Amino acid sequence: MTKHGVVLGPEDAVVAAAARHFSFPPPRTGGDSCRKLAAQVDLGAAVMGSWLDSMKASSPRHRLMAPLAGAADAEHDDWMERHPSALERFEALAAAAKGKQVAVFLDYDGTLSPIVEDPDRAVMTDEMREAVRGVAARFPTAIVSGRCRDKVFGFVGLEELYYAGSHGMDIRGPTADPNNHGKPAAEFLPVIEEAYAALVGSVEASIPGAKVENNKFCLSVHFRCVEEAAWGALFERVRAVLRDYPGLRLTQGRKVLEVRPMIKWDKGKALEFLLDALGYAERSDVFPVYVGDDRTDEDAFKVLRSRGQGAGILVSRFPKETAASFSLRDPAEVRDFLRRLVDANAT
Template structure:
């Protein structure tokens, strides 16, 4: 009889747990978890190995199902049912443009703080993530927005990459799903005291591990045409937008084969992307709260945060706003999605129109005060 380490997987979270058990060709005795000390169950070696194989297959199937759900390649509904579903969804998530006056009325007497996702919000979704450029008109709009309200870009991308796209030094940037936050070097005119700039990186200890996993994933996914691995410094993104759907299972198996050796990393999913992140309790919602606190609005009732995003990872921020009972979340989507956002916009062009209206409203309000 020998002792072997066996990895047991949680199909819901994708986490791995290694347990030590005695294995022989005769019946195997596995000690139960600490909740039931002293108890043993008897299973055969053949059945044990089969169960581990089945659990692995189930996790892969679960990942692929989730990939399809978050990244549909075609619309399954009929045109009539799609219209009906969309109309019903819009009742609960009306257009932020059509409800603009209501949003403004709710913000009166409060400081608006803007939080913006990048891909799919300020720039269109493109096949090559390195070419997700925002338009000059959108950049000019965001620049004007930052003059009127404290503004932050919150993205899954590496902070430096997002900055290279946006190129506006007056903004706050939260890259890698908020695990890399930096404020303007000269501070913000809206900040209530405190030091001029901020730099917050709660997952710094994971940097060597992230680099290691990135290199392994690049090597593993070479055999899958269209797959692209992006190092976002504090997380790794595996893009499958250009991968044929029939190859998604192979890609999921390749990612799993790497992740199984890194229990301190977890998998999450977005639009045509698998995200590998540290297991720390940090996300875009936590980043939103950190930035509000950095600006001096931690426990204030006179703040009105507005978060605009298009991805599943933005739901963490939408939920924070709903739980706080402050401000609103706005989902960017042409199709109905499960969301905790209060309002919706269909595409980046509508986002730009909404931001422009905010700027115009603020400028008119300022002129009105100066004339008094």
């Protein structure tokens, strides 16, 4: 593996990428997509059943309810064969990355910090922060999160990183000009603010445990503290609010419903944008490592698979469908993996 400063491509591209607040206009989808969404939210019971099943599948406790221990063990063993531990296979990863420019991309919740009941208390440990700091000293390193960029920066507190907030709709480099405030989804901000107020009034006010979080360019409706019996009512209330906002779409993450602008942008697009900004888009000697735990990270895993480069690493204790090639069990293993990256490139 190579050090952060040992880059074989044009240095000007890397310096320029590190010295600006990335501003870009993600392409909007056409009116057909808006009409499709409007049709989707009116499908009734079929949509409700599908979303409830998906909401349950995102809850780890449902994975613990396997009827037969032997069957669960067999499923886990088969899954681990296809997605082996990145710690146990670290030497193989290091060999694949040898002589290449490594770049590291990290989700935040569930990856650098544990999933907690109160999203505002998802604080990373000092040990994790030092591990991330060590990696960033050697490789270009980015945090790619569904959270607001400023909130993630407040959790992490490291100025030397790239931060891609709101699923990559708000990206800033480590030495960004503080006076440059590009807003790639600026036209949606008034609508998002209005939808936020409507969701707070409809969901938080009537569903105990529900929390609506404003991530600036997207909204998160957390249901990790909501009784399962109320999940259907929560979904119906979210769906009812969104009928008035055809420019917004509903997606799902880990125990969260997410409301985003109707634009073609996700963590996979953010990964591609960052690689391009770093001057790595057309290079074959680059080894991107993306670590994440959520459905939203699957878009980034798929980008790495399509490029045939690097390694996608899913953080999960339970077998689930993924485009990642490797796995880690929890944030503690992520910390150990990052430390090994540092140790392997200490000289």
